Amino acid sequence: xxxxxxxxxxxxxxxxxxxxxxxxxxxxxxxxxxxxxxxxxxxxxxxxxxxxxxxxxxxxxxxxxxxxxxxxxxxxxxxxxxxxxxxxxxxxxxxxxxxxxxxxxxxxxxxxxxxxxxxxxxxxxxxxxxxxxxxxxxxxxxxxxxxxxxxxxxxxxxxxxxxxxxxxxxxxxxxxxxxxxxxxxxxxxxxxxxxxxxxxxxxxxxxxxxxxxxxxxxxxxxxxxxxxxxxxxxxxxxxxxxxxxxxxxxxxxxxxxxxxxxxxxxxxxxxxxxxxxxxxxxxxxxxxxxxxxxxxxxxxxxxxxxxxxxxxxxxxxxxxxxxxxxxxxxxxxxxxxxxxxxxxxxxxxxxxxxx
Amino acid sequence: xxxxxxxxxxxxxxxxxxxxxxxxxxxxxxxxxxxxxxxxxxxxxxxxxxxxxxxxxxxxxxxxxxxxxxxxxxxxxxxxxxxxxxxxxxxxxxxxxxxxxxxxxxxxxxxxxxxxxxxxxxxxxxxxxxxxxxxxxxxxxxxxxxxxxxxxxxxxxxxxxxxxxxxxxxxxxxxxxxxxxxxxxxxxxxxxxxxxxxxxxxxxxxxxxxxxxxxxxxxxxxxxxxxxxxxxxxxxxxxxxxxxxxxxxxxxxxxxxxxxxxxxxxxxxxxxxxxxxxxxxxxxxxxxxxxxxxxxxxxxxxxxxxxxxxxxxxxxxxxxxxx
Numbered sequence: 193x194x195x196x197x198x199x200x201x202x203x204x205x206x207x208x209x210x211x212x213x214x215x216x217x218x219x220x221x222x223x224x225x226x227x228x229x230x231x232x233x234x235x236x237x238x239x240x241x242x243x244x245x246x247x248x249x250x251x252x253x254x255x256x257x258x259x260x261x262x263x264x265x266x267x268x269x270x271x272x273x274x275x276x277x278x279x280x281x282x283x284x285x286x287x288x289x290x291x292x293x294x295x296x297x298x299x300x301x302x303x304x305x306x307x308x309x310x311x312x313x314x315x316x317x318x319x320x321x322x323x324x325x326x327x328x329x330x331x332x333x334x335x336x337x338x339x340x341x342x343x344x345x346x347x348x349x350x351x352x353x354x355x356x357x358x359x360x361x362x363x364x365x366x367x368x369x370x371x372x373x374x375x376x377x378x379x380x381x382x383x384x385x386x387x388x389x390x391x392x393x394x395x396x397x398x399x400x401x402x403x404x405x406x407x408x409x410x411x412x413x414x415x416x417x418x419x420x421x422x423x424x425x426x427x428x429x430x431x432x433x434x435x436x437x438x439x440x441x442x443x444x445x446x447x448x449x450x451x452x453x454x455x456x457x458x459x460x461x462x463x464x465x466x467x468x469x470x471x472x473x474x475x476x477x478x479x480x481x482x483x484x485x486x487x488x489x490x491x492x493x494x495x496x497x498x499x500x501x502x503x504x505x506x507x508x509x510x511x512x513x514x515x516x517x518x519x520x521x522x523x524x525x526x527x528x529x530x531x532x533x534x535x536x537x538x539x540x541x542x543x544x545x546x547x
Numbered sequence: 548x549x550x551x552x553x554x555x556x557x558x559x560x561x562x563x564x565x566x567x568x569x570x571x572x573x574x575x576x577x578x579x580x581x582x583x584x585x586x587x588x589x590x591x592x593x594x595x596x597x598x599x600x601x602x603x604x605x606x607x608x609x610x611x612x613x614x615x616x617x618x619x620x621x622x623x624x625x626x627x628x629x630x631x632x633x634x635x636x637x638x639x640x641x642x643x644x645x646x647x648x649x650x651x652x653x654x655x656x657x658x659x660x661x662x663x664x665x666x667x668x669x670x671x672x673x674x675x676x677x678x679x680x681x682x683x684x685x686x687x688x689x690x691x692x693x694x695x696x697x698x699x700x701x702x703x704x705x706x707x708x709x710x711x712x713x714x715x716x717x718x719x720x721x722x723x724x725x726x727x728x729x730x731x732x733x734x735x736x737x738x739x740x741x742x743x744x745x746x747x748x749x750x751x752x753x754x755x756x757x758x759x760x761x762x763x764x765x766x767x768x769x770x771x772x773x774x775x776x777x778x779x780x781x782x783x784x785x786x787x788x789x790x791x792x793x794x795x796x797x798x799x800x801x802x803x804x805x806x807x808x809x810x811x812x813x814x815x816x817x818x819x820x821x822x823x824x825x826x827x828x829x830x831x832x833x834x835x836x837x838x839x840x841x842x843x844x845x846x847x848x849x850x851x852x853x854x855x856x857x858x859x860x861x862x863x864x865x866x867x868x869x870x
Contacts, residue, residue: 260639288711291704292607295650299700303642303693339678339687345650348703352646355696356638362691363635 193249197270197316199223199257199305200278204380205321207234207544208536209276209423210250214238215535216427221270223255223279234380237543257301263308267316274430276319277305280350283384284325285473287346295349302353306360306368317367317430320357323350324374324415324441324482335439335485336372354437361435369429371422374441374484377504378419379511379541386448387416387508394455395512397466405466408473410449415441415484418499418507420536428493441484442497454505458521459513498531507541514542552619554578554604554652555626556597559728560668562589564623564771569596571775576617578602580626589728604648607655614659621778623666624652627698630732631672634694646697653708653716664778665716667705670698671763671789671830673720681833683787684720706785715783719774722789722832725852726767727859734796735764735856738803743860745814746807752814756821758800761793763831766847766855776841789832790845802853807861 196213200206201222210220222235232252239248256262257279267275280298281287287294302320309316327334328343342348354370361368381388386407396402417440425440456463489495499507503523510524525538551568555561556577565575576598579585590597598617602609604626614622627645628634634641649667656665672695673688690696702718709716729736734755744750765788773788797811804811837843847855 291707292647292650292654295647295700295704300639300642300647303639307639342703343707345704345707348700348707351703352642352696352700355690355699356642356693359691359693359696 193217193219194273195219195221195270196274196276197221197223197267197272198276198278199255200280200321201252202232202234203278203282204234204378204382204419205376205423205426206276206278207380208378208420209278209426210235210238211540212420212423212427212535214248214250215243219249220251221272222250222252223266224252226254226256234544237540241540257297257304260304260307263305264311267308267314268312271314272316274319275305275309275316276321276426277302278321280321281346283382284344284346287344287349291345294345295352298346299349299352303356306356306366309366310360310364317435318357318369319426319430320353320368320370322354322357322370322372322437323347324372324484326351326354326372327482329480332445332481332483333443333485334483336437336488358437367430367435369435370437371426371429372437372439373422373425374415374417374439374482376417376419376422377508379508379515379545380419381508387451390451390455391505391508391512393466394459394461394509395516395518397461398459398513398518399516403466404468406468406470406473407448408470410452410469411447413445413447413481413483415443415445415482416451416501416504417442417497418504420532421497421499425489425493425495428495432493436492438489438493439484439486440489440495441486442500443484443486444501445481445483446501450501451505454502455509458506458509458523499527503527503531511541511545515545548572548574549620550574550576550617551621551623552576552578552614552617553623553625555624556590556599557585557587558625559589559726559730559767560724560771560774561623561625562728563726563768564625564774565590565597566593567771567775569593573621574598576600576619578613578626580604604644604651607651610652610655611659614655614663618660619663621664621666622656622660623668623774624649625668627668628694631692631694634692634697638693641693642697645694646700649701650704653704653714657708657712657714661714663715664783665705665708665714666774666778667701667716667718669702669718669720669785670695671720671722671832673699673702674830677829680829681791681831683833684785684836709783715778717777717783718785719777720785720787721770721773722763722765722830724765724767724770725856727856728767729856735799738796738800739853739856740860742803742807742809742814742857743864746809746861747864749864752816753800754816754818754821755796755800756818758797758815758817759795761795763789763791763793764799764849764852765790765845766852769845769847773837773841773843776843780840784840786837786841787832787834788837788843789834790849791832791834792849793831794849799853802850803857806854806857
């Protein structure tokens with residue numbers, strides 16, 4: 193039985209990855225921060241899921257990305273086969289208010305973890321959650337050879353982590369991979385991210401609890417995929433015959449405006465009646481156009497997204513409506529049953545959303 | 548009288564820059580890292596003209612206090628662990644000091660002295676294993692050791708603080724620059740110092756790594772002028788600084804030994820243990836932008852540089868005070 197350690201297990205990606213690995217028979221260990229408030233709502237349902245059998249092989253450990261010694265002990269005692277490093281201060285705009293904290297957790301944290309793996313002598317494979325934000329203002333489409341032009345403290349910290357991961361691979365022979373993931377969303381996306389902010393507000397509007405939605409730049413274009421598809425790519429990278437870096441995305445870019453069109457149109461509303469532009473939400477340095485060229489992942493990992501933009505929006509709107517106690521149009525459930533349905537099921541959506 | 552704060556005053560560049568700025572009428576505040584044994588021998592001659600302070604790049608509040616106290620007009624951030632090769636031995640520390648330390652300093656500048664002009668000492672190690680030769684300000688970065696990666700993070704944070712927070716912050720991407728004040732663990736100084744020792748009968752041989760490794764070597768005294776010039780520009784911009792010419796370690800040895808009337812082939816031993824995986828053959832500066840916008844050109848050529856370093860080492864080895 194394989195053993196995996198996931199940092200950031202309470203986040204969107206960590207929770208889906210835990211579900212995927214458990215379905216593959218892994219013993220899954222998650223690292224969580226010791227804090228006065230922490231939110232395990234995205235993984236609580238895993239313990240109750242009958243598909244996981246009597247004994248759920250999911251274990252949580254308190255950990256601190258700011259302490260190398262602690263990480264060495266943990267890795268040495270767990271002896272994981274695979275380490276997925278997803279923990280980060282992951283919000284781009286927040287990184288402008290907290291540049292040093294972002295650098296410490298997102299950048300240096302990765303180095304501490306790699307150093308812990310090296311020092312422990314454990315032959316674990318390592319996945320680093322790199323981000324399309326590292327490309328910044330580089331011309332689209334972006335692939336593995338596109339030079340990086342980070343536009344935020346978050347992107348600079350992620351770029352530090354990216355190079356350190358390559359360095360530990362080349363210098364120390366660690367099986368360390370960078371997954372350069374473009375935006376990936378889901379019902380479990382944090383509510384401060386624009387996609388979730390929209391679908392959540394839409395459900396509130398439908399429930400009669402809200403009538404305005406304030407947004408920033410509607411023209412920024414992103415390559416938006418579906419998070420469960422992306423965690424499958426993470427796993428594939430660590431099963432590959434050699435460590436490498438891969439761009440993961442859908443190859444389609446859509447603007448925030450298009451997201452609004454799709455989401456509100458799906459339930460028969462016109463977003464112009466509800467959306468107001470608030471310049472406070474404009475990002476200080478806006479990254480305009482991110483579009484993945486994931487040819488390499490398709491060719492070498494045989495990875496393709498299953499859920500594209502329109503379906504993604506429907507899944508998210510349905511889930512937020514269900515969470516709000518409304519009856520959704522229901523296309524979201526049909527989409528998941530068609531494309532997933534094995535380890536990833538509709539029943540786990542609304543119950544696992546951030547509250 | 549403008550005030551300049553130099554972080555890393557004890558180093559080669561810090562000491563030359565301090566002399567230059569004193570000559571321009573600046574009040575110079577020199578910062579050295581706490582908790583590390585620091586030699587002030589490079590600034591011994593100007594010590595009485597300096598204000599000295601110390602701190603820790605891991606201590607954000609301490610950095611703020613330092614800026615609040617001295618209110619510098621110009622800040623030269625030269626403090627950093629300087630050896631790319633040693634950075635493998637203390638990766639987290641290098642990342643914390645050379646990388647995150649710069650982010651802390653920039654944030655401290657933004658809070659305390661947002662009108663101060665900020666110079667970040669970047670390095671050709673940003674290019675690492677470069678995608679094109681020679682390299683200019685638009686060449687993609689490909690760092691290949693923890694030092695280069697930390698410096699790259701510091702570079703991008705400098706650019707962010709300029710473009711987003713509006714600081715006058717520049718990154719000078721400097722290629723190798725040497726001088727009689729270069730640390731003994733750098734190959735150039737190791738050659739000139741050992742050659743002088745051999746001349747004086749104090750050593751028998753010189754063990755080196757790959758003699759055919761090539762570097763773009765300039766004179767540190769020229770490079771610190773470029774730092775100052777960058778902060779006098781109307782607009783904050785980044786510049787590549789280097790000679791655009793490479794020489795081999797072998798050529799360096801040849802010149803160094805012949806300056807002492809010796810043949811390097813009689814003394815230099817190539818030793819595999821000093822070979823480095825990282826070949827820097829491709830690091831060559833294209834400093835056209837600095838030439839055009841700053842009017843900067845290196846004044847001291849390669850031969851003069853080697854000669855200057857050898858003669859200095861010969862002098863200190865024979866001087867009664869330093870023996």
